[in-house]
Amino acid sequence: MRAIVDCNSFYCSCERLFRPDLLHKPVVVLSNNDGCIISRSDEAKDLGVEMAGPYFKAKPLIERHGVATFSSNYNLYGDLSWRVMETLRMLMPPGTVEVYSVDEAFLDLSHLPPAQLREMAMHIRQTVEQWTGIAVSIGVAPTKVLSKVANRLAKKNKAATQCVLVLDSEHRIRQALEKTPVADIWGIGFQYAQKLQRWGIQTARDLQQMNTAWGHKHLGGVTGVRLLRELKGEPCMDMKDELVQKKMIATTRMFGSPVTALKDIREAIATYTSRAAEKLRRQQGAARVVSVFVVPKEASHNSYFRHGPTISQYTSLPAATSITQELIKAALSIVDQLYEPGRTYKKAGVMLSGIVPDDAIQGNLFRGPEQPQHRLLMSMMDNVNFAMRDDILKFASTGTTRNWKMRQELRSPRYTTRWDELPGVG
DNA sequence: TCTGGGGTCCTAGGACCC
């Protein structure tokens, strides 16, 4: 059996942890640039505040009801996420926890007899809440897809389920699937949901009864087959190894306000590249391909799509590297080619790919071995910046004026990672 | 004069997730 542990309204719960006055009050958290709503407390959901909706549209409603509103505070959420995941690792045998996202983890419960599943799930839920202050919901079922179905229902009926739902019989699975609209199945997004509606397939139960050949044809080939099998109770998605390397690392941002000067874009791209390189070194990787994209403002003006066409280009380095200076150099030369004077840009980003383990870098005949002092400098920078949880040391090319920086007007203090922002008691 | 079949690798693009 598998379980999915999912933090309830995670970002809102993090904010409330240090603001007990907001308990049982409506809370929302905004995306970068305070653009849209990415987390809502139950009370905010009940008021009709929509998920992923633009902030400016929901603002009248939010103000009318005095909803507490926060810009996203990733230092805080990252730290609390780590505490939740560590708690799970302490409660479970080694290798049975798969961190799936900042607020979710799959558990492999195959070591437990069926009679103990609910008891164990309750124990996990209570311990996580007691140790971290974060409330979670847990869905337990034979497959990952079914555990997500269970989790959704547990969350929807918190009082009745105590946030834990175990689907351990054909009958319970069937009932749960009947209560689940296809659009709420993990793996069915907007496009597929539309398609299924047209076929008259409304609930997860309807979909479960389709055969796999049909799934192959209409739901994205082998992906669809896997989804149907999981719905039927046959596990097809393995628990993932925690140590796998990412194949692509990206850092992209919307600018706080539109940017026209080449200098500003170069600064932004140098900054994003430093961040991406840090992530790359954290997984002991080196990248051979650097790509850069920019999004001009005017292109998207009267278009249905939020983003206009992105203008991008990539370059393959002679050898894979994780040295920030080398990656910045490559990225900036692309910026110089993409930039057109007179245009206004609203977004830019850097992507690193062609990633290999950094102890297996393919050498190049025309390039000497990597300079050891560069590596030393990198690990020194990483250590200082990690210890301070901020960019204390950075490259000059990342700039000092930072006209392009994102807006975060409503950010809460970094309670758990900065000495000068510790919560006071008194 | 006439134009197979099987394979690999790469890229672009579409779908999905939180």
Add this chain to the structure above:
DNA sequence: TCTGGGGTCCTAGGACCC
């Protein structure tokens, strides 16, 4: 005026090889 920032997997199609 104002709509985020990461990621994954899969498929189709083109280039190229023998």
